[in-house]
Amino acid sequence: AQSVTQLGSHVSVSEGALVLLRCNYSSSVPPYLFWYVQYPNQGLQLLLKYTSAATLVKGINGFEAEFKKSETSFHLTKPSAHMSDAAEYFCAVSRAGSYQLTFGKGTKLSVIP
Amino acid sequence: GAVVSQHPSWVICKSGTSVKIECRSLDFQATTMFWYRQFPKQSLMLMATSNEGSKATYEQGVEKDKFLINHASLTLSTLTVTSAHPEDSSFYICSARSGTSGDEQYFGPGTRLTVT
Numbered sequence: 001a002q003s004v005t006q007l008g009s010h011v012s013v014s015e016g017a018l019v020l021l022r023c024n025y026s027s028s029v030p031p032y033l034f035w036y037v038q039y040p041n042q043g044l045q046l047l048l049k050y051t052s053a054a055t056l057v058k059g060i061n062g063f064e065a066e067f068k069k070s071e072t073s074f075h076l077t078k079p080s081a082h083m084s085d086a087a088e089y090f091c092a093v094s095r096a097g098s099y100q101l102t103f104g105k106g107t108k109l110s111v112i113p
Numbered sequence: 114g115a116v117v118s119q120h121p122s123w124v125i126c127k128s129g130t131s132v133k134i135e136c137r138s139l140d141f142q143a144t145t146m147f148w149y150r151q152f153p154k155q156s157l158m159l160m161a162t163s164n165e166g167s168k169a170t171y172e173q174g175v176e177k178d179k180f181l182i183n184h185a186s187l188t189l190s191t192l193t194v195t196s197a198h199p200e201d202s203s204f205y206i207c208s209a210r211s212g213t214s215g216d217e218q219y220f221g222p223g224t225r226l227t228v229t
Contacts, residue, residue, distance in 0.1 A: 009154075016210075043117070043206050043220035044157075055123060090156060100211055101218065103156040 002093045004104035010043040012110040019063075021107050022090030026072065033074040034092040034101065035065055044090065045073045048073060054098070062084070086111045115141050117209050119221035126197055126228055133171065134192045134224045136207030142187035143209035147179075163190055167225040197228040 007022040025031055032051045034043040048059025055067040065076045074091060088108050092101040114120055116139040126132045136146060149157040160229075162183035163169035171177045173216050179201075183194040190209075204225050210219040 016213065042221065043119075043124075043222040044208075045220070046217065049217070097180070099218065100159060100162060101157075102159075105156045106154075 002031065002102045004091050004093050006091050006100055006104035006107050007087075008107055009105065010108045010110065011113060014083045014112045015083055016080050019076070019081045019085065019094050019109065021076040021089050021109065023065075023074045023076065024072050024102060025091070025093045026073060027093055029095050031093045032096055033067060033075075034094070035059065035076050036062070036090045036092060036103075037061075038088040038090065038106075040087075047076070048107075049088075060090070063086075067107065081109075081111045083113065085109060115209075115211070115219040116209075117139060117143075117207065117219045119205075119207055119222040119224050121224060122222065123225040124227070126226070128198055129196055130229055131193055131195045132226060134205055134207075134226070135193075136190045136192070136209070136221050138188045138209045138211070138219070140210045141219075143190070143208075144187065144189040144212045145210050146184055147208045148182060148190075150204045150207070151206060151223070153204075154195045157206060179224050194226065197226075202226055203227045 003026045005024045034049045035047040048057045050067045058064045063078045090106045091104040118137045122137045143151045148160045151157045160175045161169040169182035184190040206223040208220045210218045
C-alpha cells in the first residue's frame with residue numbers, strides 16, 4: 001500500500017520568499033513521485049515528477065523537488081514566491097508501471113504581497 | 114501538449130435524475146482514463162480506471178451501478194451518475210494517459226456537480 005502525507009494544509013509566504021511544501025510518502029516498492037498544482041475550479045497540472053533518475057528534479061515555473069529515500073520525503077521548493085504561485089499543491093505517489101496515483105490531502109499556498 | 118477536456122464544466126441536477134460527464138483527449142489517444150472525485154478542501158480520490166474497450170475497474174467502496182463508466186473510444190470516456198443524490202455533489206476530474214506518455218497522466222479541468 002502507498003500513502004502520502006503533506007504537512008501543513010495551508011502555507012503562507014511573502015512574495016519573494018522561499019516556498020517549501022512538505023511531502024512524505026510511504027511505499028513498499030520504489031515509488032514514482034509527483035507534484036501537481038491546482039488553480040480554483042481547474043484540473044491538475046503536473047509541476048514535476050521523480051521516476052528513479054536524478055534525485056533533484058526541476059519542474060515548471062521555477063519549482064524543484066528532491067527525492068530523499070532515507071527521509072522518505074519529496075519536498076517542493078521555489079527560491080522566490082510569486083503572486084501567481086498561489087494555488088493548491090498536491091503530492092502524489094505511484095508504483096512503477098501502475099499508473100494509479102495516490103494523492104496527499106493538498107497544501108494551499110498563499111502569497112502575501 | 115496533451116489536452117484533456119471535460120463537459121460540462123458544471124451541472125446542476127435534481128435528486129433522482131442521472132447526469133453524464135464527458136472526458137475527451139483532444140490531441141492524443143487515451144488508452145487509459147481515470148476518474149477522480151474531489152470533495153471541498155480534500156484530495157482527489159480515485160474512483161475507477163478504464164481502458165478503451167474494456168470494463169472499468171472500480172476502487173473499493175465505489176458503487177459501479179451508480180457510477181457508470183464507458184470508454185468506448187480512444188478519445189472519449191463518460192461517467193454517468195445514476196439516480197443522483199445530494200451527497201453525490203462533488204468535483205469530478207478525469208485524467209488520461211496514452212500508450213506513449215509513460216507514467217504521466219493529463220488531467221481535465223473538472224466538472225462541478227451539484228445535486229439539489
